[in-house]
Amino acid sequence: MVSPAARRLDKGLAGTLVLVDADNTLWDTDGVFARAQLALLSGVEEALATSGPVEGRLSYVRNFDQALAESHHLGLRYPPRLLVNALALGLQGLSQQEAVRRAWNDGLQCGLAPEAISQIERTFFDMIATQPNLLEGVLAGLRDLASAGARTVVLTEGSRKRVIRTIEHHGLSGYIERIFEAPKTSRMFKRVSRLAKNGQTIYMIGDQLTRDIKPASEAGLTTIYVPGAFQPKWELQAANFETLQAATFDAAVSLVIQADQLSSHQKRLAGT
Structure with missing residues (x-):
């Protein structure tokens, strides 16, 4: 269902730049992966x-998942056949x-x-x-930003094409000004910040302290942390960062x- 975008007003927050993480901030990517990981475990069990x-089947899978991610240069984007292999070995007593x-x-x-591994991996990808x-709160939040005249830019470290498909699927195109695909480093945030007006506060909303909040803070942005349902252990072990926090988007x-x-209001008072 396509939801009509709110009319952008030329007042109030007109032009304020709001950067937003995509996965697990706007939509429930974690839920998709949780179902796929449980199916992967079932596939390995059936093959063996x-x-x-x-009990705790998702936690069981994700303990292996995070252990693999910690040692792979792609992090959580490592090839899923590694998880198939690790679970198979674990289910056999290692x-x-x-x-x-x-x-x-x-x-x-x-x-x-090898054929069984390939089939389990294909099912996972599907x-x-x-x-x-x-x-929760994403559509309402995007409408509020548009009504206030803010400019919303989506950031992703994944596939820009995939993000565009999801935005179009949910009818959000009218709320999003741009989509950037790049590693979230402080340098990247400084580059994107050039879209803002001089002296304007720039906001970053994200669900990961290490990938969203920390580099944005280092680049001088005002950050708002919206904790996701799944927090990798390296997130839980991360040092505290000075950031605003909210329960929903x-x-x-x-x-x-x-x-x-x-x-x-303060600027108006200072000008009088």
């Missing part, structure tokens, strides 16, 4: 004719640490036929290609609007 844990090590070094000896649902937008209105 064995059973894994009955410790998580040893299963992950062997998945890296000798995946062909995981006990699964499942993560499905469109994620919007998170529309609550984060309310902070933007309140802060900008206060700033505008």
Whole structure:
């Protein structure tokens, strides 16, 4: 269903630049991956004719997932067949640490036929290609930004084409000015900040402290942290950063609007 974009007003926050992370800030990418990872575990169990844990199945998979991601240069975007190999070894009695090590070094000896591994991997890719649902408060928040005259720019470290498809699927194109695909470094945030007017406060809304909040803060942006449903252990271990925090996207937008209105009021007082 396509939702009509709110008319952008030429007053109030006119032109305020708001940068927004895509995955798990605007939509529930984690939910898509959770379903795919559980199906992957079931596929490995079926191929081995064995059973894994009955309770905490997602946590079981994600412990292997994060261990693989920590040692791969692509992080959580490592090839999923590594997870297939590691789970197969773990279900056959190896410790998580040893299963992950062997998945890296000798995946062909995981006990699964290459055809079975390929089929499980294909199913995983098919499942993560499905469109994620919007998170709570996203549509309302985007409408509020548009009504206030703000400019919303979406940032992603993934595929820009995929993000465009999801935006179009949910009828959000009228709310988004631009989409940038790039690693989220402080240098990238400084470059994107050139879109703002001189002296204008720039906001960044994201769900990851290490990937969204920290580099944006280092670039001088005002950040708003909206914790996602899934927090990798390196996120939980991250040092605290000075940032605003909100439970939902529309609550984060309310902070933007309140802060900008206060700033505008103070500037008017200073000019009198």
